[in-house]
Amino acid sequence: MNPPAESLLKYDHPVLIGKGRPLKVGPQQVRGQSTPVPPPPKSKPTSTDTTKQEILNAILPPREWTEGTELWMQQVSSAPPIITDVIHLKELLDTKLPPRQASQTGICSVRRELHSQCFDELIRQLTINCAESGLLLSRVRDESRMNIAAYQTLYESSAAFGMRKALQSEQGKVDMEKKITDLDNEKLELKKKLNELKCQHDANEKRDTERRQIEEKKLVEEIQVLKRSNLQLKVTFQGFIPQKYIFPLHLFLWWMWL
Template identity: 55%
Template sequence: MIQPSHSLVKYENPVLVSRTDGAQLQAGAATRPGQLKGAPTAGVPGLGDKKLPGGPKKLPPVDDKGRAKTPTQTEDILNSILPPREWEETGQLWVQKVSSTPATRLDVINLQEQLDHMLQKRQARETGICPVRRELYSQCFDELIRQVTISCQERGLLLLRVRDEIRMSIAAYQTLYESSVAFGMRKALMAEQGKADMENRIKELEEEKRQLEQTVLELKAKCEAIEKRESERRSMEERKHAEEIAFLKKTNVQLKTQLEGILSPQKK
């Protein structure tokens, strides 16, 4: 395992946890990352059988004077709110618990300076969505919860509930954002596919238009040829018809003259 990175949450010095058979840890060692074997959860105020973080946390019962009825160690509450960190180095398992030392005014000032320094060092965005800024502010809020829990366990658990509610809201917004992005991508792909289909359809229609225009030109040429041929034929027929009429008229005149020549001696 890789050693955990620097965090704004204040932790105690790492503790070496020895192994027995390479799989089981000695008493008091962690059985899973973030959970110590000896850290009770049933006796922690507001925990019971609930897991942290997640779900609303109930405050511990108090008596008439406002004191907690069930005494609980602060370290157990801190370990439940902020589980210890574990990592393996050179075959040895190390565990680092959250610090239970009360915070002073100077610690708060140092926390603010560390937050500003880490924001600048990791180049977090000042506006918009930034995972780095969100992570650092989350660590800062966890450190504030740790400091408040040492002074007042009930107030710390209430802040824990607020933190979990904020995380749930952010997770819901993140899910909504991812679904909207996926929906937008699907619509974009559909639009892109539809655009390609429309472009292909436009090309087909343009080709069909070109073929129809070519057909129109061919038909126009045929019509002009037919009109020209019919016009020549009509002219030829009209000329032939005129010649026949002229011939008939001439024949009629000749016949009329002959008839008059025949009828003239008879009158005499």
């Protein structure tokens, strides 16, 4: 495995800790020097330095990697920070953003990673000066990372939910279009049936009108025939009965009719 890449977090020189051991990658094993070199000789650490280093290792765990059969470890630096370290950190952050094509706005994983490294370096510097402040700031860092992870999970769930709803709406759209097509076809069939019923109604009405006219004509002709027959019978009847009996006979018939 290649050594970790360069990081904004300041580390000590890598140390060879063994051979043939399995690799253990800590949370901070993300950046490092390109080539491990033996550490320079150091003076015997005091109890205070040991305590600070333990706190730093708890907040920012050392990173390990293998080269062939050699296992190397690199701890965060416990060197006291100076004002130039902060200025150099800012310049280094501004220098690394453009080459990695970090977006200036919106969500950008590259920009977030570099700022996270910068924040870890600030925690390291503050922990060396005041361990309690470093521990509190690391707690704020962990809370922020937990919130970001929760937001990312929520976003992924929302995106999946939105995709499912989009697919459902697309399927619903297809079903609705099919239903509209079926209703249009049914509408055309009903219109066709309505036109047929109208034609049938018009034909029946025309046939009834013609039949009624024929029957009326027949009745008129029968009435005319009956009137002519009545007139002939009246003339014949008046020829057989004397004139003086006609008026009393009319009165009798009128009385019988009443």
